[in-house]
Amino acid sequence: MGSRSSHAAVIPDVDSIRRETGFSQASLIRLHHRFRALDRNKKGYLSRIDLQQIGALAVNPLGDRIIESFFPNGSQQVDFPGFVRVLAHFRPVEDEDTDLDPKKPEPLNSRRNKLHYAFQLYDLDRDGKISRHEMLQVLRLMVGVQVTEEQLENIADRTVQEADEDGDGAVSFLEFTKSLEKMDVEQKMSIRILK
Amino acid sequence: MFLLLPFDSLIVNLLGISLTVLFTLLLVFIIVPAIFGVSFGIRKLYMKTLLKIFAWATLRMERGAKEKNHQLYKPYTNGIIAKDPTSLEEEIKEIRRSGSSKALDNTPELALSDIFYFCRKGMETIMDDEVTKRFSAEELESWNLLSRTNYNFQYISLRLTVLWGLGVLIRYCFLLPLRIALAFTGISLLVVGTTVVGYLPNGRFKEFMSKHVHLMCYRICVRALTAIITYHDRENRPRNGGICVANHTSPIDVIILASDGYYAMVGQVHGGLMGVIQRAMVKACPHVWFERSEVKDRHLVAKRLTEHVQDKSKLPILIFPEGTCINNTSVMMFKKGSFEIGATVYPVAIKYDPQFGDAFWNSSKYGMVTYLLRMMTSWAIVCSVWYLPPMTREGDEDAVQFANRVKSAIARQGGLVDLLWDGGLKREKVKDTFKEEQQKLYSKMIVGNHEDRSRS
Numbered sequence: 073m074g075s076r077s078s079h080a081a082v083i084p085d086v087d088s089i090r091r092e093t094g095f096s097q098a099s100l101i102r103l104h105h106r107f108r109a110l111d112r113n114k115k116g117y118l119s120r121i122d123l124q125q126i127g128a129l130a131v132n133p134l135g136d137r138i139i140e141s142f143f144p145n146g147s148q149q150v151d152f153p154g155f156v157r158v159l160a161h162f163r164p165v166e167d168e169d170t171d172l173d174p175k176k177p178e179p180l181n182s183r184r185n186k187l188h189y190a191f192q193l194y195d196l197d198r199d200g201k202i203s204r205h206e207m208l209q210v211l212r213l214m215v216g217v218q219v220t221e222e223q224l225e226n227i228a229d230r231t232v233q234e235a236d237e238d239g240d241g242a243v244s245f246l247e248f249t250k251s252l253e254k255m256d257v258e259q260k261m262s263i264r265i266l267k
Numbered sequence: 268m269f270l271l272l273p274f275d276s277l278i279v280n281l282l283g284i285s286l287t288v289l290f291t292l293l294l295v296f297i298i299v300p301a302i303f304g305v306s307f308g309i310r311k312l313y314m315k316t317l318l319k320i321f322a323w324a325t326l327r328m329e330r331g332a333k334e335k336n337h338q339l340y341k342p343y344t345n346g347i348i349a350k351d352p353t354s355l356e357e358e359i360k361e362i363r364r365s366g367s368s369k370a371l372d373n374t375p376e377l378a379l380s381d382i383f384y385f386c387r388k389g390m391e392t393i394m395d396d397e398v399t400k401r402f403s404a405e406e407l408e409s410w411n412l413l414s415r416t417n418y419n420f421q422y423i424s425l426r427l428t429v430l431w432g433l434g435v436l437i438r439y440c441f442l443l444p445l446r447i448a449l450a451f452t453g454i455s456l457l458v459v460g461t462t463v464v465g466y467l468p469n470g471r472f473k474e475f476m477s478k479h480v481h482l483m484c485y486r487i488c489v490r491a492l493t494a495i496i497t498y499h500d501r502e503n504r505p506r507n508g509g510i511c512v513a514n515h516t517s518p519i520d521v522i523i524l525a526s527d528g529y530y531a532m533v534g535q536v537h538g539g540l541m542g543v544i545q546r547a548m549v550k551a552c553p554h555v556w557f558e559r560s561e562v563k564d565r566h567l568v569a570k571r572l573t574e575h576v577q578d579k580s581k582l583p584i585l586i587f588p589e590g591t592c593i594n595n596t597s598v599m600m601f602k603k604g605s606f607e608i609g610a611t612v613y614p615v616a617i618k619y620d621p622q623f624g625d626a627f628w629n630s631s632k633y634g635m636v637t638y639l640l641r642m643m644t645s646w647a648i649v650c651s652v653w654y655l656p657p658m659t660r661e662g663d664e665d666a667v668q669f670a671n672r673v674k675s676a677i678a679r680q681g682g683l684v685d686l687l688w689d690g691g692l693k694r695e696k697v698k699d700t701f702k703e704e705q706q707k708l709y710s711k712m713i714v715g716n717h718e719d720r721s722r723s
Contacts, residue, residue, distance in 0.1 A: 109399055112631065126399060128392040131702045133709070134382065138389040162390050190382055214385065216706030231379060243379075252380055260383045263348050263391055 089153050093160035094179050099265045103159065107152050117149040118142070133214045137193045161189045164262040184249070186261040191248050201242035204232050293445060298452065301486040310495045310647065317623065317646055320430070321411050327427050328410060348395050381709070397686060401597050411622050413645065438644045446491045446643045453487035454540075458547040460484060465550025477551040478529045485526035494648040495623075496523055503654035504528050505583035505613035508576055510605055513615040514677055515587035516595040517628040518635075519642065520617055523650060524585060531555060531575065531582040535562055553581055569608060576610040583613065588670065594627040595619050597684035598677055601670040611657045614673050616681035620649040653680045 083089070083104050090100060108114075110122050123139045124130060132138070142150045142158050150158075160180040178185060194202040194210050208228040215224065235243045235251040243251075300306060412434045460480035467473040489496065504527075505511040511530060513520060524530065532554045536545060545556055555575055561567050575581050588601035595618065606612065619626045624645025628638050642648065655676055660669040678685035 103394070106394060110393075123393065126392050126396050128396045128398070129389055131705060132385055132389040132392065133702060133706055134385040134389055135702075138386065138393070159390065159394065162387070190386055193382060193386060194379075210382065214381070214706065215710040216703055218703075218707050218710035235379060248379065255380055255383075257383070260380075261387055263387065263394060265348055265394070 083152065085153065089156055092153075092180070093156050094163055094181060095156065095160060095265075100156065102265060103156055104152060107155055115149075117151045118155060119149055133216065134193060134210075137210075137213070141189070141192060158189075161186055162261060162263045164264050165258045181262075183257050186257050187249055187252065188245065190261065191245050194243075201240075201244050202232070202248065203242045204228055207232055207243070290445070290448065294448065294452070297449060297490050298487055301490055302483045304482070304486060310493060313493075314495055314623065314647060314649060317411075321622065324410050324412055324427055324430065327424055331424050331427075348391060385705075397597075397684075401594050401599070401686070411624075411646065413624075438646070442493070443643055446493065449487055449491035450643075453484050453491055454544065456487065457481070457484035458544060461547045461551035465547075474552070480551065481529060481548075482526065485522055488522045489526045492519065492522070492642055492648050493646070494519070494523060494650070496527075496649075497651045498527055499651065499653045501527075501654060503613065503656050505530070505615075505654075505657075506611075507581060507583060508579045509583045509611040509613050509657065510572075510576065510608065511583050511585045511613045511615055512588050512601070512605060512673060512677075513585075513617055514595075514598045514681065514683065515589045515592055516617065516619060517592055517626045517638075519626055519648065520587065521585065523617065523652065524615065527652070529582055530585040533557075533572070533584055533586055535559060555584065565604060569604060572605070573608050573610075576608055592628045592630060594629075595621075595683070597686045598674050598681075599686050601674045603666040603670050606660065606670045606673070607666040609660065611659050612669075612673055613657050614655040614677050614680075616653040616655065616677045616683075618651050618653075618681040618683065620651075623647040623649045626650070651681075655680055 083100060086097070086100060089095070090097065093100075095103070107118070110126070111118055112122065112125075120139055120143065123142065124135075129135045129138070142155065157180065163181040165181055165183070191202070192198070194206055196206055196209065208224060211224055211228055211231075219227075232241070232243055235247050237247050237250070238244075296307075412431050414431070457480070460483075461477070464473060464476045464480055467476065511524070511528075513524060521532070525532075531552070532548070534545075534556060536542060536556045536558055545554070548554055549556060553575070555571055557568065557571075572584060575584060586605045588605050589599050590602050591599075593599055621627075624642065624647055626642065626648050633641065658669075658673055658676070660666070664672070675685050677683070
């Protein structure tokens with residue numbers, strides 16, 4: 073490859089990243105390797121274009137939303153800690169994560185945080201609620217031109233109605249969580265990194 | 268000081284003479300066999316010795332790592348994440364079922380959870396996708412004493428460093444000048460030889476001379492790279508009036524194939540040294556060179572190729588349908604142009620062994636000169652070439668299907684992964700039509716379920 077090895081000493085702040093994300097050192101080395109493979113011009117950070125060039129992501133209907141999730145607060149670049157912080161939401165839940173120390177912040181891959189990640193993909197304007205309009209937009213992304221506006225509106229309406237408990241016409245994070253309480257979120261939103 | 272002078276000049280003279288003699292001997296030992304296509308087997312012996320040394324080096328590194336209680340970074344060819352091969356439908360049904368206590372598996376509030384499937388799939392591609400890793404050099408299991416392939420710097424012991432230093436000395440001070448001299452000889456002989464042959468009157472003698480001049484020069488170039496090539500199934504070699512297609516890893520592919528067969532090259536006219544070589548070559552026998560402006564005109568290209576192919580006295584054309592260099596772990600989409608012409612296609616699979624030197628040209632990372640230098644300072648270029656039986660387009664196949672059939676055959680033979688993606692993805696974004704496939708699938712599910720509900 074012509075580039076120097078991706079061992080732990082090369083990754084800046086590796087210990088703090090490890091504590092924050094819960095990834096093992098070996099996983100971080102692999103992810104760093106991946107980060108550098110995506111960073112084609114060796115800038116040291118990723119921009120939207122670097123992620124958009126992943127072919128398999130571009131054909132994913134939610135591709136753009138997922139890419140946006142790496143650039144919170146209007147930033148245009150994501151460095152390695154930021155990259156790993158988003159990926160940490162998908163770390164499988166292990167036993168050691170379940171003894172919650174009330175003093176420590178909640179791990180990024182907790183059920184609540186996984187749900188929150190998905191919630192944010194819907195909630196474009198970050199107001200903490202999924203409005204009917206936002207639901208419509210996400211559904212439109214997932215179906216493309218295959219479904220008529222009317223049908224889609226019906227589906228969006230029903231979806232919001234059934235989840236909405238306090239009748240404000242939008243789905244808050246609490247309502248979102250409640251309607252998915254039986255779903256095995258931990259398993260569906262987990263990606264296992266091979267050792 | 269003055270007393271030393273005569274000694275100095277004597278030593279310098281001796282050194283100069285011995286070096287010249289050495290070089291001349293080597294050149295003779297290498298060029299003469301190249302002319303006659305004979306091999307002394309020196310390169311194979313060299314390869315075996317190197318393999319033993321590499322195995323030893325890797326063992327030492329593992330020992331070094333164990334002492335420090337770490338694990339060596341081992342590259343993965345199968346990807347870094349565990350993937351489930353379930354389809355969109357299966358997964359979404361399962362997601363909905365798992366969240367519902369009712370027997371029905373299509374309650375609308377769980378449209379909220381459908382997002383999880385796409386979300387996870389998207390994240391998986393960010394962590395690891397099939398295409399990005401094809402455009403960086405293949406990673407090795409064991410170290411081959413080149414610093415460019417080492418991922419575990421901190422585990423090298425003193426002995427290993429000395430060995431590596433010796434390797435550097437040999438490669439840069441002995442092999443590199445030798446190879447450059449050979450390359451220079453090969454190219455100048457090609458230019459001079461083909462120009463001279465060009466003056467001969469057309470006829471059997473000219474063809475004979477042209478063929479041998481070409482072959483001889485390519486063989487010298489092969490030795491200039493210390494390329495150790497194993498040809499399989501040579502009875503399937505391309506014949507006149509056919510098109511030879513092969514997977515593309517580097518510009519060296521041309522030299523490797525042309526040193527075993529006599530082909531007509533296809534390509535764009537370049538300036539500089541390449542241009543000189545091209546102009547000389549075309550004097551001896553008809554190659555197909557396109558001007559830069561003509562390359563864009565697909566009909567013109569197809570017309571010229573068809574004309575060439577239909578003339579049975581002309582040589583088989585050599586084409587690389589991927590259009591770009593891939594890292595030799597997979598074969599990407601073949602462009603259909605060469606498959607529309609209707610000639611017999613002779614597929615060839617080329618697989619490099621990256622142990623001795625990675626031949627992949629990462630054009631976004633290295634220019635041509637840097638690349639050639641890297642080639643000439645590797646240990647050797649080892650590869651296998653398989654000549655596959657000829658294929659023709661069947662009645663009901665269109666060009667794209669034919670191209671895919673040939674591609675699969677090449678991938679199977681070479682042990683490469685057969686991918687549908689376009690090599691152009693290296694530089695451009697993917698087309699929207701692929702996204703529609705996913706959207707169609709999902710729509711069917713969501714609309715279908717909704718209609719079921721409204722009916723019940």
